[in-house]
Amino acid sequence: MTVTSPKGFRAAGVAAGLKSTGALDLALVVNDGPDATAAGVFTANRVKAAPVLWSQQVIKGRAVKVVVLNSGGANACTGPGGFQDTHSTAEYVASRLGGMGAGQVAVCSTGLIGERLPMPKLLAGVDGATKALAKAGGFAAAEAIMTTDTRPKVVEVVTGDGWTVGGMAKGAGMLAPSLATMLCVLTTDAMAGGDALDEALREACRVTFDRLDSDGCMSTNDTVLLLASGASGVEPTQEELTAAVTRACHDLAQQLLADAEGHTKQIAIEVVNADSEDDAVIVGREIARNNLVKTALFGKDPNWGRILAAVGCTDAVFESDELNVAINDVWICRAGAAAEDRGKVDLSGVEVRITVDLNAGDHSATVWTNDLSHAYVHENSAYSS
Amino acid sequence: MTVTSPKGFRAAGVAAGLKSTGALDLALVVNDGPDATAAGVFTANRVKAAPVLWSQQVIKGRAVKVVVLNSGGANACTGPGGFQDTHSTAEYVASRLGGMGAGQVAVCSTGLIGERLPMPKLLAGVDGATKALAKAGGFAAAEAIMTTDTRPKVVEVVTGDGWTVGGMAKGAGMLAPSLATMLCVLTTDAMAGGDALDEALREACRVTFDRLDSDGCMSTNDTVLLLASGASGVEPTQEELTAAVTRACHDLAQQLLADAEGHTKQIAIEVVNADSEDDAVIVGREIARNNLVKTALFGKDPNWGRILAAVGCTDAVFESDELNVAINDVWICRAGAAAEDRGKVDLSGVEVRITVDLNAGDHSATVWTNDLSHAYVHENSAYSS
Incomplete structure (x- = not known):
């Protein structure tokens, strides 16, 4: 193979x-x-x-x-x-x-x-x-x-x-x-x-x-x-x-x-109900690159506020009071505010699925990323010269 | 005051x-x-x-x-x-x-x-x-x-x-x-x-x-x-x-x-000889946001290759074989390739100055950032819920 x-x-x-x-x-x-x-x-x-x-x-x-x-x-x-x-x-x-x-x-x-x-x-x-x-x-x-x-x-x-x-x-x-x-x-x-x-x-x-x-x-x-x-x-x-x-x-x-350097989580960011596939990818990518989201997930913290803050940095089509966010299928944010109990989110496993519902259309895309861990910092500060 | x-x-x-x-x-x-x-x-x-x-x-x-x-x-x-x-x-x-x-x-x-x-x-x-x-x-x-x-x-x-x-x-x-x-x-x-x-x-x-x-x-x-x-x-x-x-x-x-969370370095990224002030800011920002540059500086590693890779992600005006990079005034990269001995760069202090010469005009700007450290990861994975 x-x-x-x-x-x-x-x-x-x-x-x-x-x-x-x-x-x-x-x-x-x-x-x-x-x-x-x-x-x-x-x-x-x-x-x-x-x-x-x-x-x-x-x-x-x-x-x-x-x-x-x-x-x-x-x-x-x-x-x-x-x-x-x-x-x-x-x-x-x-x-x-x-x-x-x-x-x-x-x-x-x-x-x-x-x-x-x-x-x-x-x-x-x-x-x-x-x-x-x-x-x-x-x-x-x-x-x-x-x-x-x-x-x-x-x-x-x-x-x-x-x-x-x-x-x-x-x-x-x-x-x-x-x-x-x-x-x-x-x-x-x-x-x-x-x-x-x-x-x-x-x-x-x-x-x-x-x-x-x-x-x-x-x-x-x-x-x-x-x-x-x-x-x-x-x-x-x-x-x-x-x-x-x-x-x-x-x-x-x-x-x-x-096999990404120093990760503890493999994160799939699924953006649904986007106005276009491009919008879905842009939002997924912005979340994937947000160090505060990535450190929160390393800390097993279902911090949906940081996810919303990342979404807000894009120019995708959405209204901030119509955003829904689930982590591992628990909809902890609905209509831009707290919904289900964040205590229900189990982040003990390696795989994490974030779902962001933009409520703006019928396109979707998934972006994959890892968390930001001590091991990542160690490996990338020690590698090289 | x-x-x-x-x-x-x-x-x-x-x-x-x-x-x-x-x-x-x-x-x-x-x-x-x-x-x-x-x-x-x-x-x-x-x-x-x-x-x-x-x-x-x-x-x-x-x-x-x-x-x-x-x-x-x-x-x-x-x-x-x-x-x-x-x-x-x-x-x-x-x-x-x-x-x-x-x-x-x-x-x-x-x-x-x-x-x-x-x-x-x-x-x-x-x-x-x-x-x-x-x-x-x-x-x-x-x-x-x-x-x-x-x-x-x-x-x-x-x-x-x-x-x-x-x-x-x-x-x-x-x-x-x-x-x-x-x-x-x-x-x-x-x-x-x-x-x-x-x-x-x-x-x-x-x-x-x-x-x-x-x-x-x-x-x-x-x-x-x-x-x-x-x-x-x-x-x-x-x-x-x-x-x-x-x-x-x-x-x-x-x-x-x-006073930024968990930093060990205060980094001034000075972009000079840019085609426009916007170009200088865009390049400075891209370097400031690059986790591989930030972890390298945490590790006291004058990794100019990562700086060039960050510059290359922008649409600023430049030719890759005309880029010069100095760290704390040591020009370790000239014309897009290795120049002065990287061993001459002293990264023991808190303050770091990166100078990127785009060789494309006469505009400049400075963007400030911090390194990416274990303490940053710790503070941002522990904060909140």
């Missing part, structure tokens, strides 16, 4: 010495075809890492034969030299594997910002990974892209129609809109053109990764790639393709949520 | 029993004239507390004779009954003091959201405060509006031209744009019309309280009032009035920053 679940893919994960711990830190995912169509979605951050700038160009060709990924360094804010490092990596991978140009090699990096990668180690790692490429290499690849993740994230969606979607992702902090800080490679053995893949991937990201907002911070390196080998010989409809890719992305997004 | 510093004002602070601790929790500020002109600025949150809705109406008349303030309860999200409580309070104050209508009584409340105020206690407190009104009552009033503040905030600006501005404020958390969660009453014995006061107050707030963003959370109750008695007999120019009120607001804003 990894990137190598669909037919036509091999992968590898090796220790190139980029991480001081000696853990796996370099991965390859190879599409053996017969097709090599691809699509990609990238961070909306205007400060983009070198591998993002590179892979955005690669994906325009709609053809990707290999993805090379490293942890242990983001290669972001590294100037022209950093971009050259990415370019050299792609060229080296293409020459080692043969039968392709550097323009068919996507590159992803994750780790600290602002430092150049140790290229001799990285290229030696590519040699090792090339030799290790195997159908069974998906798990090692997923492990090699971990940073502060405590476990690899992998997925497999078997459609029952003879084709499959597989995937892997990493990301445990800096999770935010327009993609969590994450790298994600999805694979499928469906026959699908680049435009079909692009449509499926954009729609899937829109309702999954884009609605995961762990800590409101958008990364420089976010990348989601979808590669199709066509090896199943089956060509699904656009609807079938989008549905399967969305299922895979949803599954991975929930794994990211469940 | 309080609201009673200017001629023509009396104040009082008493314990009405709204706080379970028995601390002072109800304040009156009375303008004895001869003038009673006033201006006000209120939260931009669309979920507004009852006293905000009331005082917004009062201030339209540009005449305020008394401000009654309470801590121990925000009277926010309390429905029509909560608004009636505010109305009754104003009527009661007007009848007890005489010579005015309820429409000249502004009301401010602060504390927990979502609970009705204990009106019998509150009105008995008004009785006590009325008897305690004195020229020396300014400090007690400042103490009575504290919530999680560890100390009262007061100010006095003596202009040297025979007139003075005095003030008090409260606010230690939920500090954010479009006013920190705070109550602030400013007084002056200058002769000034309502429009002149309004212009002075808006400009002062724009460059002080509006640029204080402790934790990105905007309150339902923020209120800043400016009352003029005219008792000095001096009519300053608009420029002089604005300058003095701005000095008073700046001083109080810095006191709020220095």
Whole structure:
């Protein structure tokens, strides 16, 4: 149940010495075809890492034969030299594997910002990974892209129609809109053109990764790639393709949520009866980013007043005296004022569901987030330099 | 050096029993004239507390004779009954003091959201405060509006031209744009019309309280009032009035920053060479709200990569390879990449100055914030229910 679940893919994960711990830190995912169509979605951050700038160009060709990924360094804010490092990596991978140009090699990096990668180690790692490429290499690849993740994230969606979607992702902090800080490679053995893949991937990201907002911070390196080998010989409809890719992305997004840095709660914010889906997402996101809401939930405090204060910071359509709020199905606020006894809200579990009824229409959306805990502060004040 | 510093004002602070601790929790500020002109600025949150809705109406008349303030309860999200409580309070104050209508009584409340105020206690407190009104009552009033503040905030600006501005404020958390969660009453014995006061107050707030963003959370109750008695007999120019009120607001804003919940750092984010002042504020605000930047500074980590990632989330005018960043005057990032040795940055002190050079124009602005610490999480997960 990894990137190598669909037919036509091999992968590898090796220790190139980029991480001081000696853990796996370099991965390859190879599409053996017969097709090599691809699509990609990238961070909306205007400060983009070198591998993002590179892979955005690669994906325009709609053809990707290999993805090379490293942890242990983001290669972001590294100037022209950093971009050259990415370019050299792609060229080296293409020459080692043969039968392709550097323009068919996507590159992803994750780790600290602002430092150049140790290229001799990285290229030696590519040699090792090339030799290790195997159908069974998906798990090692997923492990090699971990940073502060405590476990690899992998997925497999078997459609029952003879084709499959597989995937892997990493990301445990800096999770935010327009993609969590994450790298994600999805694979499928469906026959699908680049435009079909692009449509499926954009729609899937829109309702999954884009609605995961762990800590409101958008990364420089976010990348989601979808590669199709066509090896199943089956060509699904656009609807079938989008549905399967969305299922895979949803599954991975929930794994990211469940492994977010230092959380004690996994919070689904469901905004209902909104004037538009955009309004629902805007309100959900504002609540997800509110540190007072997040600390209250860490403290097991059903503080609906802070939720209302967050809603009030948006320009969504609503009247403040028509807002209803439930936490874990207890409607503690109705018509903008106290309703059911807050003592009835049980916040002892890991999963929390906040429902906000805007009373303004019939659209809805769910945004996922985590609480703000001592462990989050610890991990993010200690990480890095 | 309080609201009673200017001629023509009396104040009082008493314990009405709204706080379970028995601390002072109800304040009156009375303008004895001869003038009673006033201006006000209120939260931009669309979920507004009852006293905000009331005082917004009062201030339209540009005449305020008394401000009654309470801590121990925000009277926010309390429905029509909560608004009636505010109305009754104003009527009661007007009848007890005489010579005015309820429409000249502004009301401010602060504390927990979502609970009705204990009106019998509150009105008995008004009785006590009325008897305690004195020229020396300014400090007690400042103490009575504290919530999680560890100390009262007061100010006095003596202009040297025979007139003075005095003030008090409260606010230690939920500090954010479009006013920190705070109550602030400013007084002056200058002769000034309502429009002149309004212009002075808006400009002062724009460059002080509006640029204080402790934790990105905007309150339902923020209120800043400016009352003029005219008792000095001096009519300053608009420029002089604005300058003095701005000095008073700046001083109080810095006191709020220095008393923010659980902080270990007071951070000035100076954005220079921006295309516009708006751009400078937007970039400063984005950095101020970034939890990864805030936790890094708590950890004494000069993590300029996180600062660049925050800048990249804005739509300000800049090119990512032309950004320069200094922390405490060490230019650790130039042209979007590493420059001076980060080891040179000394983050051992309380005060931190981040300078971001956008290289896009000649405008600048400073936004102030705090770090994100264990104590912040503790205080905000424990506060309330």
